[in-house]
Amino acid sequence: MSAQVLANVTAVVVDGQVLLIEGPPGAGKSALALALIDRGAVLVGDDAVTIARRDDRLHGSPPPNTAGLVEVRNVGVIELPVGEGPVALLLALDPGAARFPLEIATRTIAGVAIPVLPFAPGDAAQALRAEHALREHGLPLPKPGESA
Numbered sequence: 001m002s003a004q005v006l007a008n009v010t011a012v013v014v015d016g017q018v019l020l021i022e023g024p025p026g027a028g029k030s031a032l033a034l035a036l037i038d039r040g041a042v043l044v045g046d047d048a049v050t051i052a053r054r055d056d057r058l059h060g061s062p063p064p065n066t067a068g069l070v071e072v073r074n075v076g077v078i079e080l081p082v083g084e085g086p087v088a089l090l091l092a093l094d095p096g097a098a099r100f101p102l103e104i105a106t107r108t109i110a111g112v113a114i115p116v117l118p119f120a121p122g123d124a125a126q127a128l129r130a131e132h133a134l135r136e137h138g139l140p141l142p143k144p145g146e147s148a
Contacts, residue, residue, distance in 0.1 A: 023093030037128035042083035088138030
């Protein structure tokens with residue numbers, strides 16, 4: 001399948017896995033990405049991410065026109081190093097997200113089911129919560145020798 005660009009989605013690589021972050025403008029996608037980058041994540045794309053199916057996995061990489069650029073609210077657009085990898089989880093920013101997820105939904109993107117977790121944005125611990133969400137609810141990394 002050919003690559004496509006997902007708009008209004010920000011993504012970072014955390015421990016080798018791509019974490020997609022979606023929400024309306026101003027919801028805090030870039031802020032969460034920056035908090036995760038501060039904790040060691042690497043930017044994939046801000047407000048756009050290239051995705052492609054590779055075998056039975058979804059792969060996220062920087063978008064062609066804005067690779068390495070991220071908006072820092074009240075500062076401007078800055079350039080950061082970028083990464084890519086297998087998509088493991090989509091966080092859907094939602095101020096009304098349930099405190100305890102009882103079931104994890106999935107969304108099919110390019111024919112691949114990706115776990116989707118409603119995620120309350122904006123508190124001081126959101127980057128730490130996002131890392132735990134990825135470990136608890138994300139797809140596992142491909143095994144050595146598997147295509148990512």
